[in-house]
Amino acid sequence: MAMRDLVTGGAACAVSDTSSSSSNPLGALANALIGSSSKTQERLNEAPVSTPATSVNGFYQDTPDPMRGLPGAEFDHSLSQPNTQGSEFLRGFRSPDQNRFSDAWEEIHHSRFLPPQPNIPQFNQTPSAQLQPTMDGSPQTVLSSFLHSFIGSSHGRIPFCPTNLPMLGLSQGDKKCIRDRSSIMARHLFADQSEDYINAQVNALLSSLEIDGSVPAQGPFPRRLWELEEYWNESQGPLRTGLQANDRWIEEFSQHKAQRDDPDAWAHSFEQQYGANGWVSQFEQEQKVASMGQMRHANVSNMAAMEQTHMLAQTLAQNNDPKFQNSKFLQFVSKMSRGELIIDDNQVKPATLSSNGDWTTQYQQQYGGSSWAEEYVHDQLSHRPDQWVKEFTSGDQSKLVDDQWINEFSKLHVNDWVDEFGQQVEGAVGESSTDNWANAYDEYLNEQAASRQQSDASRGVYVFSDMNPYVGHQNPLKEGQELFRKGLLSEAVLALEAEVMQNPDNAEGWRLLGIAHAENDDDQQAIAAMMRAHEADPANLEVLLALGVSHTNELEQAAALKYLYGWLRNHPKYRTLAPPGLSDSLYYADVARSFNEAAEMSPEDADVHVVLGVLYNLSREYDKAITAFETALKLKPQDYSLWNKLGATQANSVQSADAILAYQQALDLKPNYVRAWANMGISYANQGMYEESIRFYVRALCMNPKADNAWQYLRISLSCASRNDMLESCDSRNLDLLQKEFPL
């Protein structure tokens, strides 16, 4: 439908749009429709054309021959008038493929019946009361009523008369928008009229509004042609190397043109595939979302494009014919109208420009990942595309449908135009929540890179640092122990890595490395290192406990339970308490009972209470866990990791204030305890004190920039604290900047 207008309108946007957008969405839209979904294009053109173009309207007869009025008409000899738009379209894109394209096009026309006989459209001849616009009130009202009167003119079949309006103070953007939209709208409104008539109407409107209508109202300019050709050629390139969808389409078409026996088949199969009302509900559901984010980051021309397709979608959606409702074409248009899809080069792409576009991406990818066009083309194979064409063009066979088209177009909810626009402008200001959903692509890419590393670590493979200065050190273990004692955790990690690279079976090297990682708030690496320590020394109690703790932190309950139970079984004093043969199928209750027995046996052993505390964390019996840790702390008050365990338990049982006191104790004993710093951040964040939490996260990260969890938490806190300005430095891990911004 009036695709030409989308095309020309698009070029107009590019000409007049001096804003930041260097792309031309409308041109691109047309481009992609042509490039990747030629068939749609065909349909798009076909549909309105199939409605009687030779209305018996008196006004219309006064207008000059539309063919002559159309620029470039001198090339157009063979095609009859109702095909004007389509052939125009084809000519507009003088592609290398033009001939094949035109051939196919002509095939359609010549093989089917003569141009449809005029079906006199059953327009409601209700001269609207809105025909005379109100000329007073605010500029908004004036404009609104003026636009209504323009729309009203379509009901009455009365040419729209230019009117003198007061100064409305329209901005360039407004003007362009009105110009683009009115061009498109006019094609909806006067679908049964000639191009000239439409242009006259639009010009009348535009001149009244003092908008320079020359650009859209007159056919293609050289510049535009040039531009379109560019697009077209661009779009052809990939296609050629790819599936050659274009050629395929034509071939398919010729294959199928002979089999026009069952016009409903195509529609039926869609219906079967998607259910009669599937689309409608989907549309309704997503409508809300779309309108929220749609306009947010879209530039003016994008808005226009979206609006236009939106109008189209609405019109189509009103058609109650289930065949229609289920067509993928309709889905496509509606998606586009909601700004979910934009068109770039020859591909239908999700709208990455708009903030909610990511949802679209996902949607589309879920849909199969391949371009819509491909899917569409594919469907054609089985669904006999030509039926659709036939259905809507052969007036004698399905006159009813023809009439429906006319009705749909005349029923167009044009009033929405004005209202909607106002709404969307408002909507663009509020709604900050959508911001969180932006930037997902970047994140996605980052995550992709990171996840490779992470997945290694999560599989228990230790990831060594690059560029380790301690490699070749004389005694890296000693150096590592020294550094660890000094609290230089990240340095200690490097030294210990050098050690275990030299001596892969050094259990102590691995163990301390694991401890250093745990204190550095990296449980994945801690687990990986501890696993190696466990291999080298399966009975080491500290290793078993550390593994139990780290798995608990990672919420890996079964693994945690296994190692804690292993601790009991390997303990010289308590191993008798552990019933043998249990290790295969561990029940939490059994393990807990055994530990309680151990605690009763030797209440002075802090370690038993520690393990018990971890166990209660596993079962989320936090009160008991707190008691256990407190008991252990009475026995070992200088154990900073115990203070942290107590704090973490309190935090997890939502006693954040207490937790902070415990962490403070831990940090007094070990100022470089990264885990405690990060936990502090968590506690503040969980109390909604995001600004404070940021400071603690940043502090933790300064000590260990590799603490991925802290980075993720920092990011969340930044957006919760409305410090989106710092998100970028978070993503680029710019600690200098963060530290400057959030000193502790």
Next chain:
Amino acid sequence: MGTELKSDSIIELLKRFLETDEGAEIKKKINLVYQFNIAPKKIGVNEVIYTVDLKKGEVTKGPYEGGKPDATFSLKDDDFFKLANGQLNPQIAFMRGALKIKGSLSAAQKFTPDIFPKPAKL
């Protein structure tokens, strides 16, 4: 115990969290009902269902009984864990097909990692 999900811990934490003042803020901010169908290994298989009612501030096991939840998320246990930790962005999860959404997309959009309290580390 062996079949426990990581999500259980997160959900439990959320439940406690919702009873606090800060939890009440979240409730006020979101005011929607989410249902989570959490699968141990494969989406749709052996799902454990939780209802997170951020209107009332309640977390219950089982499907929502007060009508239709505003949005239903189906995902794997591991992904839920990552999601709650901020390790995995909901859109990305959705993009990869790791997160299926039923219901209102605008409701789904309000589901962000910051509604989950972060677990502290021992």
